[in-house]
Amino acid sequence: xxxxxxxxxxxxxxxxxxxxxxxxxxxxxxxxxxxxxxxxxxxxxxxxxxxxxxxxxxxxxxxxxxxxxxxxxxxxxxxxxxxxxxxxxxxxxxxxxxxxxxxxxxxxxxxxxxxxxxxxxxxxxxxxxxxxxxxxxxxxxxxxxxxxxxxxxxxxxxxxxxxxxxxxxxxxxxxxxxxxxxxxxxxxxxxxxxxxxxxxxxxxxxxxxxxxxxxxxxxxxxxxxxxxxxxxxxxxxxxxxxxxxxxxxxxxxxx
Ligand SMILES: Nc1nc2c(ncn2[C@@H]2O[C@H](COP(=O)(O)OP(=O)(O)OP(=O)(O)O)[C@@H](O)[C@H]2O)c(=O)[nH]1
Ligand SMILES: [Mg+2]
Numbered sequence: 001x002x003x004x005x006x007x008x009x010x011x012x013x014x015x016x017x018x019x020x021x022x023x024x025x026x027x028x029x030x031x032x033x034x035x036x037x038x039x040x041x042x043x044x045x046x047x048x049x050x051x052x053x054x055x056x057x058x059x060x061x062x063x064x065x066x067x068x069x070x071x072x073x074x075x076x077x078x079x080x081x082x083x084x085x086x087x088x089x090x091x092x093x094x095x096x097x098x099x100x101x102x103x104x105x106x107x108x109x110x111x112x113x114x115x116x117x118x119x120x121x122x123x124x125x126x127x128x129x130x131x132x133x134x135x136x137x138x139x140x141x142x143x144x145x146x147x148x149x150x151x152x153x154x155x156x157x158x159x160x161x162x163x164x165x166x167x168x169x170x171x172x173x174x175x176x177x178x179x180x181x182x183x184x185x186x187x188x189x190x191x192x193x194x195x196x197x198x199x200x201x202x203x204x205x206x207x208x209x210x211x212x213x214x215x216x217x218x219x220x221x222x223x224x225x226x227x228x229x230x231x232x233x234x235x236x237x238x239x240x241x242x243x244x245x246x247x248x249x250x251x252x253x254x255x
Contacts, residue, residue, distance in 0.1 A: 010136030021048035033098025
């Protein structure tokens with residue numbers, strides 16, 4: 001019996017929660033067994049009913065008042081506390097086999113770059129659950145060559161923290177013009193195009209790093225393919241789900 005936990009990670013407001021909710025609906029409609037977990041201890045209101053919710057154990061606004069912390073301090077404490085409570089939550093996963101969609105905190109750096117994030121990933125591994133990470137990017141915030149590169153570097157540093165199988169989702173495509181999406185696709189598909197576009201943004205000496213950056217990006221894209229979706233409109237889900245199921249059913253992928 002195999003379970004695949006899909007950690008949905010990304011910058012604040014990129015659409016992690018919306019993706020968790022609508023991807024779960026899409027999977028259910030296609031008879032794929034799925035459970036959802038809210039691992040954002042600071043979420044005040046979420047637009048779906050998760051099967052399991054860490055806020056039952058740890059709620060950041062409460063910690064903020066109890067310990068007189070600011071919002072960011074409270075999230076740091078809450079994320080550290082989550083580690084203590086998580087085994088209880090993981091035990092309550094009722095799925096025997098299938099996908100577990102995990103919505104993560106908006107302050108991604110707290111989750112991704114602190115020790116507690118590592119411990120949380122490990123707790124799922126200890127429960128014999130395989131892991132896939134989906135990194136969500138707001139496509140508008142990747143629509144110039146330098147923004148595109150910066151987004152991919154943030155994604156790559158997340159990848160490097162956990163080295164799990166990894167998919168990048170460029171979300172909110174419904175908000176970008178078709179020609180903008182096409183332009184981004186040319187950067188994805190050809191290192192020469194990306195290099196040309198980056199060079200055009202910079203002058204003289206500033207360009208010297210571009211060749212190295214483009215080589216890194218090209219290698220990273222081989223590890224972490226990009227899928228364009230709209231989490232509100234469920235665009236692009238057929239292709240995204242096919243990739244997720246490829247990871248779920250195994251193939252050559254080692255978890
Ligand atoms: N147009 C459009 N809006 C979207 C899409 N996905 C999310 N949104 C909107 O973007 C805003 C943020 O979405 P969330 O799902 O809350 O993003 P999040 O990453 O969970 O946010 P935090 O948890 O606060 O970091 C909401 O207003 C969503 O309705 C999309 O595909 N298209
Ligand atoms: Mg959210």
